[in-house]
Amino acid sequence: MGDVASLQKALGYQFCKPKLLSLALTHSSAGGQSNERLEFLGDSIINYIIAEALYRRVPSPREGEMTIMRASLVREATLAEVAIELQLGDYLRMGTGERRSGGQRRNSMLADALEAVVGAILLDSDVEQCRSCVLAWFAPRLQQSSLGTVVKDAKTRLQEYLQGRDNSLPKYEVVSVQGEGPAQQFHVACHLHKLGMIVEGVGATRRQAEQNAATSALERLPDHGG
DSSP, X not given: OOOHHHHHHHHTOOOSSHHHHHHHTBOGGGSXXXXXXXXXXXXXXXXXXXXXXXXXXXXXXXXXXXXHHHHHHHSHHHHHHHHHHTTGGGGOBOOHHHHHTTGGGOHHHHHHHHHHHHHHHHHHSOHHHHHHHHHHHHHHHHHHOOTTTOOOOHHHHHHHHHHHTTOOOOEEEEEEEESOGGGOEXXXXXXXXXXXXXXXXXXXXXXXXXXXXXXXXXXXXXXXXX
16 A cells, blocks of 8 residues: 555645545445545535536536536546546555456446545545545546537436437436445436336446446437437
8 A cells, every 4th residue: 555645745735634535435345444534425425526517617508518528527438537647546445356356456446435535535524625625636637528518328328318309317216235345336316207118228337337228218218319
């Protein structure tokens, strides 16, 4: 594991309670307390900060367009990219099996760790400090963010399809979680209430399962635009 002082320098934040940072970097496979609760908190904070930043920086797009841009910025792949730039993978605590399987390089684990670190910063300080850190980490992406640069994933395309036809937005529900560690499988149901459809997806992470469910839903809808 790398020097935590170097990580705090990269984050642009010095923890008053180092144990919070340690917890944010601890995967469930390590045993004992893990970063899952901090991840839940950080996910909400990142979404809020990015949404506010887009509202202030992009005056002309409508709500739906800002939603698409936000989805691109907070999706798993983007969060993992930011985590890699901060070298979070070098500091993650995980079980031996998880590390041997390359968990520290897995997008899902890196994205979760980034969210957990943001949650830890919030508990160690306040929302303003979180905003300062997140905006610094995402600055290049926010500056370049536009509809033309967005890579639309399945969930975004499904949302666009439904909004364009005055349908309610999809609701994603975790039906079950099977297995542990690298073998874990999430089963997610995608509810399209107005269309009377329920489509399921399976993946190694909740995000992946939701994307797979959205892909399946798109395949069953006419003229969804690929």
